[in-house]
Amino acid sequence: MAEKQVATVNGFVGILLLLLIGLGGAYVLVLMQNPFGLILLIGAILLASGIVIVQPNQAKAVIFFGRYLGTISNNGMWLTVPFTVRRSVSLKVRNFNSARLKVNDVEGNPIEIAAVVVFKVVDSAKALFDVDNYETFVEIQSETALRYVASRYPYDHAHGEGYSLRGNSEEIAEELVRELQSRLTVAGVEVMEARLTHLAYATEIASAMLQRQQASAIISARQQIVEGAVGMVQLAIAQLEQDGFVLDEERKAAMINNLLVAIVSERSAQPVINSGSLY
Template sequence: MNEIKAWKVNGFLAVFIFMALMAAAVAAFIAFKPVTGVLFVIVASILASGVIVVQPNKALAMTFFGRYLGTVRDSGMWLTVPLCIRKKVSLRVRNFNSAKLKVNDVEGNPVEIAAVVVFKVVDSAKALFDVDDYEEFVEIQSETALRHVATRYPYDSFEDDGGYSLRGNAEEVAAELGTELQVRLSVAGVEVIEARLTHLAYATEIAHAMLQRQQASAIVSARKKIVEGAVGMAQMAIEQLIRDDVVELDEERKVAMVNNLLVAIVSERAAQPVINTGSLY
């Protein structure tokens, strides 16, 4: 079912006609013509039942004896088909904040995740007649899509393999969540404007272990950088000593110097120099 425009005319014209009919009814009663007066009153009442007032960013969907006639979106007072059943639909932009969901990421680690979905109704007929309750439908489908997206990625990527992770690629994950939500909610005539993660954390039972893993990964990465820098510095020092002819170094001395430089640079504590002042003999 798709939304269509309903027939309508200016509501103030309907008010003028209603007043004219009521005046005619009063005149008929005064002229002792009760049947004519009653007919005028019935016609005026039927006409009045077709007058509606539409607020800004609201819509009224109308059905006549079970048949969908159309939707009025324009704000103001209008005269439409009388004796219709009208259902209000808000066209305003709204937010849905999901609860914190506990799901397993692609590696099986339990994580807590939540999101906010910004949406609005763009097709009142689908929202009212294709689903029971479109607001509840948005809530359930949003949580379902969030669970599905969360299970496709790891919480964090500890390897430099270029893969996506929930923590490291929040923008990409949000874009995929919005795309999947739009597919799921199109049946309800809802447009997804934006979807964002609002909460992401390891579940309580593994949070401490995962924190230790992150700290270990950071230490290993930092040590790797330090070792790479230390090797480069040692190589540069030996090459400069040989190039400037400061001292002659055989292979054994080179090994000893490299060892001393690496220990001094890589060590967590400051190196304690031992000064050799020469031999007594």
Template sequence: MIQERKAWSLNGMLGILIIAILLAATVFSFIGQQFIIGGILLVVVITLGSGITIVQPNQSVVVIFLGKYMGTIRHEGIVVTVPFSLRRTISLRVRNFNSNKMKVNDVNGNPIEIAAVIVFKVIDSAKAVFDVDQYEKFVEIQSETAIRTVATKYPYDSFGEEQLTLRGNAEEVSNELTVELQERLKVAGVEVIEARLTHLAYSTEIAQAMLQRQQASAIISARKQIVDGAVGMVQDAIERIEKDGIVELDDERKVSMINNLLVSIVSEKGTQPVVNTGTLYQ
């Protein structure tokens, strides 16, 4: 694998000054009818001039001469490098890639729709140019492959079970996606800065059924919490009555009281109390 190295280069302003001096000497040589010297100087001027290149901020230039990698220029500005070389500009700026919405199956086999945004930049220009073909397309394909791989490891939702899920553990899933992508893209000299899920939903064909399942799970959880609270309240009420000596309750009356209190507290609709004023014959 090719490793990035520094290419030979000369300060551009100094190079232009040298070319200007040689060009002036060429003109005077032709005027003085020293055609051989003038021809040689003209060839030197053309040779140096062919090596002039401009490097923009946060860009690098990969220099190739006769099919051989000569090195990379990273410092910005105008420079003179290897004459008659092929120079390819690579952006080192941070970029985003938004994946398409993909339909995949989670670990439980449920079809879901998922998409992510990948933030990356090139850190090794030589690898980006020579180790992969069209590194932008390589990033796109590998990103979608990594998203599919991570999505199939987890369920969309746990429905009350204690486990990592795509919906409930977005931070952990994003971190794993970043690691998975970095492993795949390091061959292209690309650094993954961040990977985040931007879209996550059940596929349309099961969305309604899964919504009903979520609602049922939420109702069961809420009712369980209500019942647990009601039992505690009834227990506290009986203990206080007995402790303060307000009234003595036998087992039958305790059962009746517990039943009435639980119905009153747990019922979804307001209960109508029945007032017992005693019997006609005591």
């Protein structure tokens, strides 16, 4: 099915024509005693069944004895084919909030994920006739696409390589939109936006994963501290040698040890002052 426009006449013009036909029929029937006037009156009454009112951001599909004739998408009052069934479909932008789904990410870790999908109908014929109920279709396909995208990526990368659900929300949202659009085109629906609204590890592994994240953060911080401490020690030794201080290997080793301990230690260094010996 593909949407097409049905033939229409402006509703006010149509009502005026129907009144003229009705009055003409009454004149012919009553004053001229001609039975043709009765035919005109009946015709005006039958044609009046073609009057239809379309609200803003609404479309009406016109069906004539099981055949799709077209769609009226312009708001206002119109005169169309009589004896037709008009089915309404909303063209407004709508939101769909998915339930929290439990999915395994690409590494097999159970996670909880949810998303909001912003969509609108752009083809009334597909929405009404190609799927049973386009709103239910959007809900089911949105959750299916969300499961598919979530299963392709890890929740988080320990080493920051590649995309992850937590670290690349923009890229994940773009892929979710593409996946949804490929599934919902058959229903005449345009996906305008899709965003993750909830992302967390499942309850049964949340504690263990939190410990892993904390350990990774501590290791990363320690690595930076050690790298900075080594650089500071190298600068200190180079500066002393540049100023003319002669340090043998034993004193260099002792100085390096003391500086590294003072910088890397979690607690403030407590220096020991050698005040000399009594003997």
